[in-house]
Amino acid sequence: MSLTELSDESASESLPGPVPASSPRRAAPLAALLLRLHFYAGVLIAPFLVVAALTGLAYTVTPQLDQLLYGDQLTVASVGNQPRSLADQVTAARNAHPTGDLVSVAPGTGDQTTRVVFALEELGEKQHTVHVDPYTGEVRGQLTTWFGSTPATTWLDDLHRNLHLGDLGRHYSEIAASWLWVLALGGIILWWRRRNNGRGRARHLLVPDLSAAKGVRRTRSWHATTGVWLAVGLLFLAATGLTWSRFAGANFGAGLDALDARRPVLSTTLDGAPSAGGGEHQHGGGSASAAADPATFDRVLAVARDAGLSGPVEISPGGPGTAWAVAQTDNTWPVRLDQVAVAPATNAVTARNDFADWSLLAKLSALGVQAHMGLLFGVVNQILLAALALGLLCVIVWGYRMWWQRRPTRADRRAPVGTPPARGGLRGLPWWVVLLGVPVIVAVGWALPWFGIPLLGFLVADVVVGVFARRGAGRRGDPAPTSAG
Template structure:
């Protein structure tokens, strides 16, 4: 977002805005865009694809994910499906995932004898193995890892966290620059043609004001998954009672294993510990009985069952459907079948519920297809923002210069920025630190440029 008067801040001053304040806001909008826009394009493209993850995976991996709906609606026993998966890929079964719909396959996660972790797909009607992929090896898991920059290590993930915070600054400064100051166009309309800079300025401003609020929402709701801030807030929101919110009954023996170690879980349950079964001489209830118990307890279809791999292990049923209210995790004693811990969305604390709801909307699942369509439009808008910003800068840049907006004459206008630094440093430590570094560099460079002139 930017104002009609970007290259003439004095004109903005005659409309009632301070030249120095305008320059400071414009300068930092430029810096924020310089840092954020490359991330914004990458995150928007991968995010726009990921909101249709189920549809795309079902299409690309239809031979594994989809089965013919049989006239006979009876299903093979879960243990038979696990046995078929192990016959095709010998090893240890770690997890069984219930088919989410009548035309969906079941999934068995296997750690093979060679140490490879596979997702084996099985027809639930006749226990026929359809094929296998590396665990989290679908095309949409690849897109998800690209979206979070997980492929590129902790430094890259930290940069995404900083970019999310800077995008909020980008929107705030952009609204100030967009604010109408008597101009006839460029507020909600686009003037000119692509050959003219005013076209790109108007496209940038109008698109920015349309998607700015959504951009802030996506930045804030994406923060829970961030490397530094997300982990700290998770503990704050969910307490330190074995990773479960305060008030949840956890007076059972706990193992040192985290729920996230068994596979994908909700944000609130990342640090939740898995309870232990009481040692017993009786045989394990088995997967079939465990699945029957989970069905009786009413878990949403498509739940995953983590299988016990030690004598004190438990059967853990977990499901995170589109409607966050249906999220649930249940641990069963492997010998008695009794529920040891039953955790629902309603058991999260107020902050945990709010963040989980925000994450669900961020993923495009809470409101179904309308949610997905809105997010895709926002992602397209974000790409338009980046392209128009680049075109606008290219058309106004001076030769042999970055075209950084001018420094305010009165440095006191940076007091507001210092206030943002203080807030950012407390709420988002990485973002606050990056702002502080950027401010120090900006002032140092400006001071160096003034010295020859003074001499």
Template sequence: MDTRPETFVQSVSGTRGYRTLWRWHFYAGLFVMPFLVILAITGSIYCFAPQIEPLLYSHQLVVAPQSAPRLGEDTLLAGARKGLPVGAIPITARISAQANRSTEFIFRMPDGRKASVYLNPYDGTLLGQLDPEHRFMQIDRMIHRKLLLGKPGELLMELVACWTLVMIGTGIALWWPRATLMPDLRLRGRPLWKSLHATLGIWIAAGALAFVVTGLPWTGSWGKHFKALATSAGLGSPRGHVPFRSTPPGQSATNSATANRHASSPGRDSMSGMTMDDMPLPQVPWAVGAVHVPNSPGVGAPHASPLPLDQIVAQMRAIGLTGGYDIVLPTSPEGVYTVSYFPANPKLERTMYIDQYSGALLKDIRYRDYGAISKAVSYSTSLHMGRYFGLANQLVCTALSLALATLAITGCVMWWKRRPSGSLGAPTRERTAPPMRAWKIALVALGVVFPLMGATVAAVWFADRFLFGRVVPSAPA
């Protein structure tokens, strides 16, 4: 295989530092290439979840609209319990206003797994069950976020996002302003692949950068620390989210303390001390993820009974929420009804906590209560997921995703065509390293902002310095 530098490289590498940038672009691209393809496919699929899921699970999710009134939620919940094993606990009710959609209740089974039970809201007919953790879209989402590998996979995908920033930054530096806005289709072989790669990269650079940055707040390590930092600065979660501490009806202070200790036991779903991120909800707004769930203050008679679910739904209807929200049901004497409304328009997001005994609204968190960072993340999340402006948003996200996958594939082809047999094929280093202060400052800044990435940058620098590559004289300035 011919391993000589290409004519194009010879013609454009006169600027000192070109090979250094190319070398870092190579390392970043080689690492992220396979993961970008996975992210592109899973992300594109997830964007169309509203259209795909009703097709996959039409028997469970879709019903024929009827003119008859819908049954009450408590009647439907009683029907959902039938056929379930003793000890199954209802934990979440999904309230839909769509006339052609079923009613869904999520139960915690005695063995710890979850089960979604679906009923026809008009006649209470049981439509079937699904495992919410193994629905197609949930699996797709978990591949997108953590490759189904748990915490290690989550950290790996965070690294992929960070190194994609390096790949985009070095790609822009390498090709701008040399790249044309249209590929040269007269070329053949590797030059043609390079022309396609460079042109596509320039066209999608800004969108790809925005795509990656808007996904970072949801990462498992950096995202959580970023949320905590934003909250402490008053720019993230709403202030004043310390949980209420009080005694439920008919319970002494000692017994209440004992109940609170049980709150952290496995299988409990809506207990004191939990945050919204811990709740049995498909998704919650980023801004309220760190908000603590309060206790029911225990207002009422000494032996008050929890309010029926129908009353909570009626309260939501009275304030304008007719559907499209989830209710986490209280599973302990001090628990609350937690209502989570996570629509496509961030300005309509709403999180409410309702005393299970009196129906008192303990807290009502709206978009206006968010800090500046949380407001920005809310909008960026809706855009990133293809939710904000409907089908057009879905198509834009899909186009960006597939373009990133195409960049990965064309980069892989280019590498394979120039890779010497039995070698990694990294671009050769310059003998005299140029200052490149701006590049070094940017890389250090990224490492400081993203510590996990900083550690891997140091590892790559060490390997590049002492293990890989040949040194060649720098091209003349």
């Protein structure tokens, strides 16, 4: 369960077993600490998750949006029997766009147009793509793209990743991804304890308890059971999202380097030396070649087909003394991501990089990226992502609703929202739990800085608040409240 499993009775989380009627129920120390962390993390992190869910929901419809906005450029008016040569198509694209370096050509298949991509210095990492009807050689349109993405998809991608704020905006998505898995796992543990301590039935882990009275208990039931159903998907989104993040993503990349588990880089040098570049999250592109001979594209494509590269591919011309790269670009399951390097002078395959030979981590990383983007399973993938986003928004709303439902309503104790779970869980933990847990938390906080920094801030703030609360209680003569945690 992913969002605030807000306590309606923070001191009533008890260990399984009967409790004497005269004894107040108290939470086990670990459960009390987890409940308090889940509460505050949910309240404070939920706004970041709302933004991520809304922008991610918008991104799920980009294939349909692209077809609506750019259908004339992306698809042909009618599918012919025999496509024109790539030389004719590249020449038509060059005539329509005479400036820039030709960096790649993706031959059109079926009703898809051929994409001829040019690099221009003024576009930076973006590129200029000319779309050509492969059956008539007619230029259908031109778009400014980002690694193959249309302007609309690029805009929504930036919105989801960084809110169009550059590196500063990337912090929001990293915070959301860094805490989503904590909230999901913590919520599942809390809900499992509640359903298995004599106050509920185990089947209500997955089914809302509609027999519960209206109010916080029924809201919690919907919040928790929906969170359980979403948990696997939310954990997946958190893990794959972190691989793209600014700081955790860099640590993830360093881990892949240490394990030698990155995606292999295709060598395009004719002496067999490795080529620079490549990476798990590269969407396309290649070496720029301003004077690539259009006729060479047909010969290189024929060699690549003979080498077993079927389906949609992308051809990247090499510079002087280097091979041309041909890469499969079929990102739907089962994926086709093999690559070959072809020497244009001899029509020989000089190197190849097959998906089957990648390390397990490299394969999982590549597949996870495509699934996160809604591409791996086509429309089904889009529907699942949309359902996760909508479900997460519902869980968040129910979490905040519980917070409001638990507000004191007595005339002498009115408050706008419910009170947080009580402190004291940290002090009650066994020494061995602290001894084992602290190094783990420190390690996770180092690997995920936007988990570690907010957690440290919470602990410091909670300790300070606890100190002032005890001092205030001492001046009033009240019993001192328990310490932070």
